[in-house]
Amino acid sequence: MSATLTSPALEQFEALDWPVRTVENWRFGSWKEANLSGLELVGSGISGKLPKPLEGFTRFVFENGTLVSGSHDSVVLTEESFGPKSRLGSPKLAALHTAKSDHGLHIKSATDLSVEVIHFVSGEGLLLPGIVIEAEAGANIRVVKRFISVDNSAATILAATDVRIAENAHATCLVTQELNLKSKFIRFSDSTLKASSTAKLAVIHTGAKWVREETYSTVDGMDARSEILSVALPSTGQEYDQRTFQHHGARNTYSELLFKNTLFGKAKTIFSGLIFVDEGAHGTDAYQTCRNLMMTDECEANSMPGLEINADDVKCSHGSTSSRVSDEEIFYLMARGIPSKDARNLVAQGFSVEAIEKLEDEQLEALALEVVERKFTSVE
Amino acid sequence: MNSETATVQQVALEKDDRGNFSFPENHKYDAGYGLTKDTLDYISKVKDEPQWVNDFRHKALETFLSKPMPTNWATEDLNAIDFDKIRYYLSDGATPKRSWDEVPPEVLETFDRLGVPEQERAFLAGVEAQYDSEAAYSNVKEALADEGVIFVTCSEGLKEHEEIFRPWFGKVIPTGDNKFSALNSAVMSGGSFIYIPKGVKVKHPLQAYFRINSENFGQFERTLIIADEGSEVMYMEGCTAPKFETATLHSAVVELVAMKGAKIQYITVQNWSSNVFNLVTKRGLAHEDAEIRWIDCNIGSRLTMKYPGVVMKGEGARGEVISIALANDGQHQDTGAKMIHAANNTTSNVVSKSISVGKGRSTYRGQVLIPKHLKGCKNNTECDALLINSKSRTDTYPAITVKGNQHVTQHEASVSQVSEEMLFYMQQRGLSEAQAMSLAVNGFINDLVEEFPMEYSVELKRLIDLEMEGSVG
Numbered sequence: 001m002s003a004t005l006t007s008p009a010l011e012q013f014e015a016l017d018w019p020v021r022t023v024e025n026w027r028f029g030s031w032k033e034a035n036l037s038g039l040e041l042v043g044s045g046i047s048g049k050l051p052k053p054l055e056g057f058t059r060f061v062f063e064n065g066t067l068v069s070g071s072h073d074s075v076v077l078t079e080e081s082f083g084p085k086s087r088l089g090s091p092k093l094a095a096l097h098t099a100k101s102d103h104g105l106h107i108k109s110a111t112d113l114s115v116e117v118i119h120f121v122s123g124e125g126l127l128l129p130g131i132v133i134e135a136e137a138g139a140n141i142r143v144v145k146r147f148i149s150v151d152n153s154a155a156t157i158l159a160a161t162d163v164r165i166a167e168n169a170h171a172t173c174l175v176t177q178e179l180n181l182k183s184k185f186i187r188f189s190d191s192t193l194k195a196s197s198t199a200k201l202a203v204i205h206t207g208a209k210w211v212r213e214e215t216y217s218t219v220d221g222m223d224a225r226s227e228i229l230s231v232a233l234p235s236t237g238q239e240y241d242q243r244t245f246q247h248h249g250a251r252n253t254y255s256e257l258l259f260k261n262t263l264f265g266k267a268k269t270i271f272s273g274l275i276f277v278d279e280g281a282h283g284t285d286a287y288q289t290c291r292n293l294m295m296t297d298e299c300e301a302n303s304m305p306g307l308e309i310n311a312d313d314v315k316c317s318h319g320s321t322s323s324r325v326s327d328e329e330i331f332y333l334m335a336r337g338i339p340s341k342d343a344r345n346l347v348a349q350g351f352s353v354e355a356i357e358k359l360e361d362e363q364l365e366a367l368a369l370e371v372v373e374r375k376f377t378s379v380e
Numbered sequence: 381m382n383s384e385t386a387t388v389q390q391v392a393l394e395k396d397d398r399g400n401f402s403f404p405e406n407h408k409y410d411a412g413y414g415l416t417k418d419t420l421d422y423i424s425k426v427k428d429e430p431q432w433v434n435d436f437r438h439k440a441l442e443t444f445l446s447k448p449m450p451t452n453w454a455t456e457d458l459n460a461i462d463f464d465k466i467r468y469y470l471s472d473g474a475t476p477k478r479s480w481d482e483v484p485p486e487v488l489e490t491f492d493r494l495g496v497p498e499q500e501r502a503f504l505a506g507v508e509a510q511y512d513s514e515a516a517y518s519n520v521k522e523a524l525a526d527e528g529v530i531f532v533t534c535s536e537g538l539k540e541h542e543e544i545f546r547p548w549f550g551k552v553i554p555t556g557d558n559k560f561s562a563l564n565s566a567v568m569s570g571g572s573f574i575y576i577p578k579g580v581k582v583k584h585p586l587q588a589y590f591r592i593n594s595e596n597f598g599q600f601e602r603t604l605i606i607a608d609e610g611s612e613v614m615y616m617e618g619c620t621a622p623k624f625e626t627a628t629l630h631s632a633v634v635e636l637v638a639m640k641g642a643k644i645q646y647i648t649v650q651n652w653s654s655n656v657f658n659l660v661t662k663r664g665l666a667h668e669d670a671e672i673r674w675i676d677c678n679i680g681s682r683l684t685m686k687y688p689g690v691v692m693k694g695e696g697a698r699g700e701v702i703s704i705a706l707a708n709d710g711q712h713q714d715t716g717a718k719m720i721h722a723a724n725n726t727t728s729n730v731v732s733k734s735i736s737v738g739k740g741r742s743t744y745r746g747q748v749l750i751p752k753h754l755k756g757c758k759n760n761t762e763c764d765a766l767l768i769n770s771k772s773r774t775d776t777y778p779a780i781t782v783k784g785n786q787h788v789t790q791h792e793a794s795v796s797q798v799s800e801e802m803l804f805y806m807q808q809r810g811l812s813e814a815q816a817m818s819l820a821v822n823g824f825i826n827d828l829v830e831e832f833p834m835e836y837s838v839e840l841k842r843l844i845d846l847e848m849e850g851s852v853g
Contacts, residue, residue: 294784
């Protein structure tokens with residue numbers, strides 16, 4: 001125990017400061033929510049109702065920090081953090097994960113592999129799961145990761161993901177966050193793509209009272225393609241704060257980000273994205289789009305789409321829009337006998353589907369849609 | 381050859397040493413280097429200001445000192461400003477002149493070198509030529525005076541028109557808005573005060589030329605323009621500065637107030653020499669059905685930080701920012717726009733185009749805010765950046781906050797470069813690579829250049845040709 005107390009990681013954690021208002025990466029954000037001082041690690045958890053298994057996927061189930069089922073030759077259970085780096089404003093939170101996380105998975109495969117990880121979350125306190133996904137040259141890895149509350153306690157999840165994709169490899173990851181409305185969810189999502197590799201990293205947020213997500217994608221090899229997708233459906237009492245960074249470090253790289261937020265009730269969203277093109281990363285092709293669909297007169301959307309370009313011969317663009325479902329669309333559907341409220345939801349679901357379809361994987365798309373539909377039925 | 385091209389070529393020939401000169405300094409009043417409470421008292425005494433202005437200055441100094449440099453979001457280059465090595469007030473002590481004969485000959489020579497043609501000068505309605513921090517020449521055309529238009533220096537405005545001036549002064553941009561608006565409030569001198577009475581539509585644009593002409597000397601002009609109900613005015617400022625070895629600071633505050641149905645257009649062509657820090661706060665307050673347009677072109681300076689804003693306070697108000705920025709080696713053009721929608725059915729539009737040449741860096745920083753319980757607000761923002769060389773840099777940092785579902789906002793930005801095909805096509809037709817590049821760049825900003833008055837757009841094209849020289853090959 002005394003060894004843990006004096007570890008360098010812990011010292012670093014102690015030395016850093018919790019986020020403050022003046023940090024640009026916390027602009028519009030609820031920086032006070034990120035102060036987790038005094039929060040103890042959560043105890044052992046309870047099981048929940050297992051969702052229908054995904055065909056061809058190896059399933060791993062966690063109850064809080066304990067792996068209760070699942071095994072595969074290419075998947076190793078780890079007892080410490082891989083050490084996430086926060087480059088978007090939360091070094092203290094990253095250091096907290098590094099110092100105190102005691103469970104995670106390390107997936108490493110040179111052949112095709114499909115893994116499903118279910119995190120059942122229960123009780124009050126801090127949970128620090130981590131996952132490393134290594135797709136070795138030529139491999140095609142699919143990972144689904146679901147965070148599901150099994151009780152109504154206020155949990156705090158600080159999760160970290162690191163996706164490393166080697167030459168000619170491919171990875172598709174879908175994270176669904178289906179926590180109860182008392183919980184907080186913080187996530188670091190890093191990815192690095194080598195030459196000619198591709199990645200599709202998607203996240204669906206329907207639960208939690210406060211979400212902070214820092215997504216950092218590094219496209220490091222020629223002809224690598226990275227796609228970052230998000231569907232968020234916050235309602236009253238929910239605030240989603242998503243920060244992204246698309247880092248182009250090599251020639252002829254491609255990245256595309258598409259975030260679709262549908263805001264109900266008094267929801268609040270913050271999107272801050274940056275496309276960063278290194279000196280010499282010529283031939284970069286990068287896109288960033290954040291679209292907010294405003295369902296009520298009380299929701300709030302903040303968008304900060306950014307670009308920093310240090311190379312020429314690049315094609316970069318970003319777009320951000322905020323608007324509501326158009327009256328024409330509602331009228332069209334009502335004229336066909338669909339009640340106004342259903343019509344509005346139908347259009348809104350269609351709006352989310354645009355991002356989900358980009359997964360180009362029937363199983364993952366079906367799961368994503370199911371999670372989205374469940375949220376729609378629960379919203380007034 | 382038509383007359384316009386002739387002018388362009390002729391002026392282009394003369395341009396080489398334009399703005400690259402200075403004159404012996406001859407100042408009656410000099411507040412010395414550094415900023416203390418005594419500096420403020422000195423300025424107040426020289427200008428014979430009422431007590432409330434002096435109090436205002438002192439309060440502003442406290443605010444300035446208490447605010448940190450905004451380097452949490454802005455460039456670290458701001459730390460290169462040494463506030464102790466700046467002279468905060470210089471004046472030749474002359475009262476504003478009423479006729480050209482009384483203007484000191486070296487000032488006239490400056491205008492010659494600036495390329496203000498003799499005939500044009502005669503026509504320039506109400507030229508407010510600012511030499512150092514005071515107006516060296518000021519001539520409000522009689523016709524304007526007859527209509528009740530007030531066009532005076534800011535110092536005259538606060539003394540002689542206090543009843544109109546004071547209610548709006550510092551209201552659009554409060555002292556504590558940012559560190560540099562506080563600095564300006566503490567040491568302001570020069571600048572204009574303009575009042576356009578109800579229903580008066582000023583036909584000729586009002587103009588002011590600003591210059592910096594003393595080493596380590598910053599200009600802190602303060603401008604307040606009030607357009608009363610249903611009136612219209614266009615104000616133009618252009619600036620060039622002689623080159624100096626050490627950095628100079630220019631920190632202006634410009635406040636516009638457009639009452640019900642009024643229209644204000646404020647046009648700036650900024651071409652400070654490349655050692656000037658140009659940190660300017662500009663904001664307009666638009667009442668019901670009023671319109672405020674900022675048309676802004678930044679070509680010079682070492683670092684420009686300028687985000688003209690419009691607060692749309694009355695229903696149906698409109699705000700617009702049209703911006704062109706050109707950043708060459710050693711320059712950082714950090715410009716943008718702020719659109720605050722504070723009433724129903726307000727509309728704002730931002731169009732920004734930037735060009736980065738050599739190692740130049742251009743940045744767009746914008747804010748759009750649509751607060752709660754409003755309806756029918758619209759914002760459109762477009763930012764396009766053109767990169768000329770492989771070391772050029774461009775950034776875009778917009779922030780858009782929308783509350784409620786009764787609005788429409790859209791933001792788009794793109795980054796591109798002049799295509800090889802386009803250059804090849806033009807070179808095939810006999811243009812040199814530099815000419816082809818220049819033509820392509822002018823094409824990129826052409827639709828915005830048209831928003832400027834003719835003489836400005838001619839000058840702009842000329843300046844861009846010059847900046848593009850030697851940028852390729």
